Amino acid sequence: MEKGKAVNSFIQSMSIFIIVCILLMPLYLFIQSIPLFREFNPVDLLSGSWDVSDNTYGIGDFLVTSLIIAFLSTMVSLVISFGLALYMHQYKNTRNGKIVYGIISFMTGIPTVVYGFAGIVLLIPFMKKYTSSPSGLCLASVIVILSVLILPTITIYIYSSFGMVNKKNIMTALSLGASREQLYLHIIIPSSLRGIAIAAILGFSRAISDTMVPLMLSGNSLQIPGSLFSSGRSLTAHIAMELPGEYNGLEFRIIFFIGLILIALVVFFNIIVRFMERINE
Amino acid sequence: MSDPFLRAFRVYIWGSVIILLTGLGFFVIFLLIRSAKAISMENLSIAGEIFPAVTGTLTVTVLGLDWLHR
Numbered sequence: 001m002e003k004g005k006a007v008n009s010f011i012q013s014m015s016i017f018i019i020v021c022i023l024l025m026p027l028y029l030f031i032q033s034i035p036l037f038r039e040f041n042p043v044d045l046l047s048g049s050w051d052v053s054d055n056t057y058g059i060g061d062f063l064v065t066s067l068i069i070a071f072l073s074t075m076v077s078l079v080i081s082f083g084l085a086l087y088m089h090q091y092k093n094t095r096n097g098k099i100v101y102g103i104i105s106f107m108t109g110i111p112t113v114v115y116g117f118a119g120i121v122l123l124i125p126f127m128k129k130y131t132s133s134p135s136g137l138c139l140a141s142v143i144v145i146l147s148v149l150i151l152p153t154i155t156i157y158i159y160s161s162f163g164m165v166n167k168k169n170i171m172t173a174l175s176l177g178a179s180r181e182q183l184y185l186h187i188i189i190p191s192s193l194r195g196i197a198i199a200a201i202l203g204f205s206r207a208i209s210d211t212m213v214p215l216m217l218s219g220n221s222l223q224i225p226g227s228l229f230s231s232g233r234s235l236t237a238h239i240a241m242e243l244p245g246e247y248n249g250l251e252f253r254i255i256f257f258i259g260l261i262l263i264a265l266v267v268f269f270n271i272i273v274r275f276m277e278r279i280n281e
Numbered sequence: 282m283s284d285p286f287l288r289a290f291r292v293y294i295w296g297s298v299i300i301l302l303t304g305l306g307f308f309v310i311f312l313l314i315r316s317a318k319a320i321s322m323e324n325l326s327i328a329g330e331i332f333p334a335v336t337g338t339l340t341v342t343v344l345g346l347d348w349l350h351r
Contacts, residue, residue, distance in 0.1 A: 083297025090294070100298060103305065118308050121315075148304070181287040 026263050032256035039250065045257060050222050050238075057254050061224045063261070065232040068225070069139060069218075070208035073146035074154075078200050081151050085158035086184060101159075108152040116216035119145040124217070133229040137219035140228040145213050150203040157202060161195020162188055198273050205269040209262060211236035235262060 036045070040057065048058020084104065091097030119141055128136035165188050173187045189196075219231025220241060233241075235258050245252045 080297045080300055083294050084301060086294045087298050100301070103301070122308060122311060151301075179287070181290050185290065 026260060029256045029260040029263065033253060033260060036250060036253040036257055042257075045254070046261070052251060057250055059235065059238070059254065059258060059261070061222065062233050062235045062238050062258075064224050065139070065218075066208050066214075066234040066236070069142050069146060069214060069232075069234055070204050072139075072228075073143045073150060073207045074200055074204045076143060077147035077151045077154055077203055078196075080147070081154035081158060081199070081203075082196065084151075084155045085162060088155070088159050089162040089188070090180065090184075104152045104155050107148075108156070112149060112210055112212040113216075115145050115149050116212045119213065119217045127229075131229045132227075133231075135219060135231075137217055137231055138229045139218060139225050139232055141217040142214050142234075143228070145217060146207050146210060149210060149213060150206045153206050154199045154203040157199035158192070158196055161192040161199070164195070165191045194276055194279065198276050201269050201273050201276075205266050209236065209266060211240055215240050 036057075045058055046063065047060045048056050049061050050056065050058055084100065088097055088101050088104070092101070123141050123144060124136035126136075127133050127138060127141050131138070131140065133140070169187050169191065170183065173183050178186065214234035215237040218233060218237060220233045220237055221231040222233060223230075225232035239255050239258050242251055242255050
């Protein structure tokens, strides 16, 4: 009994510790950004361009690049993930279905640097040869690799949302003589639309917060990319690139502000997901 | 619902799986071909030296966890 109490209090104290840490993180980022806010208006920082020689430290270009990359990679990934989730659900009790599920589960554990490496050795030479990008380092490369990176997240969520469809509806459709395709098109997919939307949002927040792939494949130029075959820099890649800078300099302080923006974005998307899940209930 | 539509739906599902497997397969084969070039007697002897250390560490960890669990 005493042992149980000790375990309970340990779990509670750990939970409180984690909650406090999570709350302190944005607070710390905000405090560290204060010197920046004394010099610049936060709206100007969010909308402006980055030009150190002109004393402008706007992250607007990076924000736009991040949003473009995350949105397009989510769209690409959603198309393939949806098909994969359908396959896994259709053949969930067969060997092939289990193999595909195993591969998708395995992909969740692959480090992002491996995806970046795969992009560099496989995709970049192809992009260099067949597109207008001179170095191959462009947004299209990032989008292709990021869509593979977020594919397991989206697939597994859609697959689990298919599993939550009311069994009675499925049995009714089958007893009326519906084919397997008709069952999916008329019963399972319409009932899982919210789950699919939540999966897309989760994939989007995973894509916008990834660092390694944009850092390795985007080319990191300081501009809003003119096309998919132009170079650009994401918010996360900018943090990684500015880290070796002078600690007290304004260029370094902007890292904390970017961290704050990224946390705000992820919290915003999480709130939408929770809200949608509540509607689903 | 028209038959071609259902057929297209089926093709789409199988197409997604084929894209995934082709992409992964291509990457694994590429890595194997590149890695095969790096295999030499010198590298193998280094691997042979590391192997007992890795297995030893694993054994100690498993035995330690087993002892803690008792």
